[in-house]
Each structure stands twice: as C-alpha cells, then as structure tokens.
Amino acid sequence: MPMPTTILITGASSGIGAALALEYAAPGVTLHLGARNTERLEAVAVAARAAGATVAITTVDVTDAESIRRWVIAADDSMPLDLIIANAGVSAGTSGLQGAEPDAQVRAVFATNLDGVLNTILPILPRMAARGRGQLALVSSLAGYRGMPSAPSYCASKAAVKVFGEALRGTVHSSGVKVSVVCPGYVRTPLTDVNDFPMPFLMETDKAARLIRRGLERDKARIAFPWPLAATVWLLQALPPAWIDPILRRLPGKAAQVA
Numbered sequence: 001m002p003m004p005t006t007i008l009i010t011g012a013s014s015g016i017g018a019a020l021a022l023e024y025a026a027p028g029v030t031l032h033l034g035a036r037n038t039e040r041l042e043a044v045a046v047a048a049r050a051a052g053a054t055v056a057i058t059t060v061d062v063t064d065a066e067s068i069r070r071w072v073i074a075a076d077d078s079m080p081l082d083l084i085i086a087n088a089g090v091s092a093g094t095s096g097l098q099g100a101e102p103d104a105q106v107r108a109v110f111a112t113n114l115d116g117v118l119n120t121i122l123p124i125l126p127r128m129a130a131r132g133r134g135q136l137a138l139v140s141s142l143a144g145y146r147g148m149p150s151a152p153s154y155c156a157s158k159a160a161v162k163v164f165g166e167a168l169r170g171t172v173h174s175s176g177v178k179v180s181v182v183c184p185g186y187v188r189t190p191l192t193d194v195n196d197f198p199m200p201f202l203m204e205t206d207k208a209a210r211l212i213r214r215g216l217e218r219d220k221a222r223i224a225f226p227w228p229l230a231a232t233v234w235l236l237q238a239l240p241p242a243w244i245d246p247i248l249r250r251l252p253g254k255a256a257q258v259a
C-alpha cells in the first residue's frame with residue numbers, strides 16, 4: 001500500500017494521537033492535527049515540524065458536527081486526505097458512585113467517543129469513495145469487547161465504534177476505501193494516568209503508535225494489542241455471562257468523571 005502523505009488526526013494534542021502525529025511526521029508528509037487545547041496542539045506541531053512534516057493545527061471539538069465537517073472538508077480541499085485517524089476520546093467510570101453513571105457523564109462519553117468518530121469520518125467517506133482510495137482508522141478499545149460494570153458508557157461507546165468500523169470496512173470495500181478498527185489495551189497517557197488500579201501490560205505511546213501504523217500499512221481489519229490482553233477480553237466476551245459477571249463486578253474501576 002502506498003505510504004499516506006496527507007493525514008488528519010483528531011485528539012492529536014495528547015497521548016496516542018500526539019504519538020501518532022510524531023510517528024508519521026517526516027519530510028513530504030502533511031499533518032492536519034485537531035483537538036480542543038490549542039497550546040498542547042501547538043507543542044505537538046512544533047515537534048512534528050522539527051521532524052520535517054508540514055503541519056496545520058485546528059482547535060476543534062469533535063462533538064460539534066458542523067465545525068468538524070468544515071475542518072475535514074477544508075483539509076481535503078487543500079490536498080486530498082490519504083488517511084484519517086478518528087482518535088479523540090474521553091473515559092470515565094463508576095468508581096465512587098452508589099448506582100449508575102450520571103446522565104451527563106453517559107451522554108458526554110457517547111458524544112465524544114461515538115458521535116465524535118462519526119462526525120469525523122462521515123463527511124469524507126463520499127469523497128474517498130469517489131476517488132477510489134483513502135483509509136480510515138477508527139480508534140476503539142479492548143474495553144469495547146465486553147461491557148464492564150466499571151465503565152458502561154465507555155465500553156459501550158467503544159463497542160459501537162468497533163462494530164460500526166468492522167461493518168463499514170465490508171460496505172465500502174468495493175469502492176477502494178480501507179477501514180481499520182484500532183483496539184488498544186492500556187497505554188500510558190493522561191487518560192490512564194488517573195487510574196489508581198493495576199493496568200496489565202501498560203504500554204508507552206510510541207510503541208502503541210508504531211503498532212497502529214504497522215497495522216494500517218498492512219490494512220488490518222482490527223489492530224488489537226497487546227495480544228495477551230486482547231486474548232483475555234476475547235475470552236471474557238465468549239464465556240457465559242453467569243460465569244463472568246461475578247468476576248467483573250469485583251474489578252476496580254475508573255473514577256466517575258469525564259477525564
């Protein structure tokens with residue numbers, strides 16, 4: 001597959017998105033980087049430019065469908081996009097709550113993690129299909145394999161992204177557009193820095209970015225890592241809920257706030 005030279009990444013101000021920007025940064029590569037925090041985005045842009053890339057940053061909220069549509073279309077007008085990585089996401093759990101997640105938390109998680117992905121990729125799909133080329137990476141999570149009592153909306157939002165991406169890959173296959181779903185395990189970022197429970201196989205962002213890039217270069221349907229955790233969650237979703245639910249109920253969770 002030809003190397004992508006025009007790439008748009010959401011959630012590029014931090015963590016996995018920032019690491020992906022730096023992984024792809026090189027002479028001849030144009031990066032369109034978006035997130036809400038302009039200062040952090042600018043810092044990533046400075047590092048990416050130092051690696052030789054041409055970088056444009058845009059302060060954008062992925063929950064604002066019209067703003068993100070304008071950004072994606074303007075980027076594509078300036079030079080057709082080869083790759084879009086819909087990465088922006090937030091997480092929150094149920095630790096400290098007596099009952100279910102608050103309404104506002106559930107809606108905020110879905111608005112960013114699910115609507116944010118759709119807002120990013122839907123405007124570009126007809127253009128890529130008309131060109132007969134282009135690649136979409138939808139960032140889900142290993143948390144999307146099975147609903148965990150510790151984070152219902154996070155798991156469900158990531159499950160929706162995973163299933164939508166898996167299906168879309170087949171739907172648009174004949175048009176030449178490639179779709180991959182990215183399912184990381186624990187990666188050390190501000191999103192996981194707040195967790196006060198053990199995170200098995202915790203990975204650094206540069207390694208995660210390399211694995212994602214390699215998976216995209218191979219046009220893998222699902223880029224899931226690390227494999228021992230991927231195998232564990234696969235088993236969790238395959239076994240009867242009656243066996244698994246009592247175990248999952250005892251697992252520690254993330255604090256109840258959108259972080």
Ligand SMILES: NC(=O)c1ccc[n+]([C@@H]2O[C@H](COP(=O)([O-])OP(=O)(O)OC[C@H]3O[C@@H](n4cnc5c(N)ncnc54)[C@H](OP(=O)(O)O)[C@@H]3O)[C@@H](O)[C@H]2O)c1
Nearest residue numbers: 011013014015016035036037061062088089186187189191
């Ligand atoms: N870290 C992990 O262990 C892990 C595991 C599996 C999946 N993931 C997924 O990987 C993705 C990146 O997470 P991360 O770990 O790198 O977390 P992070 O360091 O907190 O980065 C999240 C990124 O999303 C951006 N963002 C959040 N809400 C946004 C919004 N409404 N509009 C635009 N940008 C928004 C943030 O930037 P601003 O705050 O500047 O907007 C930031 O750049 C997420 O989808 C996450 O669910 C992470």
